Amino acid sequence: MFSHRPALALATATLSLLGCSSVSLDTPAVAAQSAAAASTVRELRSNDDRFxxxxxxxxxxxxxxxxxxxxxExxxxxxLIGEPDQIYSHTTGKAWIxxxxxxxxxxxxxxxxxxxxLTYSAGGLFNSRKQLLRMDIDAAGSCFKP
Structure with a gap:
């Protein structure tokens, strides 16, 4: 008689590996940038050296x-610089892992x-710190696409 246990174990293992995939499902927070801003993107270490x-x-x-x-934060x-003119929040693909x-x-x-x-990480289940991740210098404001 056929047992469903091996098939169930294989399906569970496959789903858990897909959940840990390194493929990001994030939609970019900044869909369109000005040509000048897009040409010079620099990576910098955070002030606490964590990311x-x-x-x-x-x-x-x-x-x-x-x-x-x-x-x-x-x-x-x-x-330091005052309240923003507009703000929005969205989930990333990591919310579905x-x-x-x-x-x-x-x-x-x-x-x-x-x-x-300015783009911030909005925290997670065990971390509520909202830290600055990205700065887009764009006086025209085309970086803001809610």
């Missing part, structure tokens, strides 16, 4: 974005008119 972030473009020395560092950024408890299952994107966009 890599990105800066697209170069902030002017006297701009509000020049005061920011990758890894800063959302509340500190708001105190079974048993993923990391800090990057949601993202927050803010628009500061005349400066550009």
């Amino acid at each position: 890599d972030g990105e800066i697209s473009g170069t902030p002017a020395p006297d701009s509000r974005f020049a005061k920011l560092k990758i890894g800063m 959302l509340e500190r950024v708001h105190k 079974p048993f993923y408890f990391g800090a990057d299952s949601r993202r927050i994107v803010t628009l500061h008119r005349g400066e550009g966009c």
Whole structure:
């Protein structure tokens, strides 16, 4: 008589491996960028040295974005440069990975008119820190696509 246990075990193993896949299902927070900003994307280490972030473009020395560092928390950024003009939040593909408890299952994107966009990790199940991941220097604001 045929036992369903091996088939069930194989299906479970396959699903768990697919859940741990390195393929990202993230939709980019920044769908369209200005040509100048897209040409110079730099990776930088966060201020606490825990992850890599990105800066697209170069902030002017006297701009509000020049005061920011990758890894800063959302509340500190708001105190330093003021509240954003627009804000939205979205889930990342990591939110659908079974048993993923990391800090990057949601993202927050803010628009500061005349400066550009800031993207934050919105925390996860066991981490509520909202840390700056990416700065898009784009005075036109085309980086903001909710």
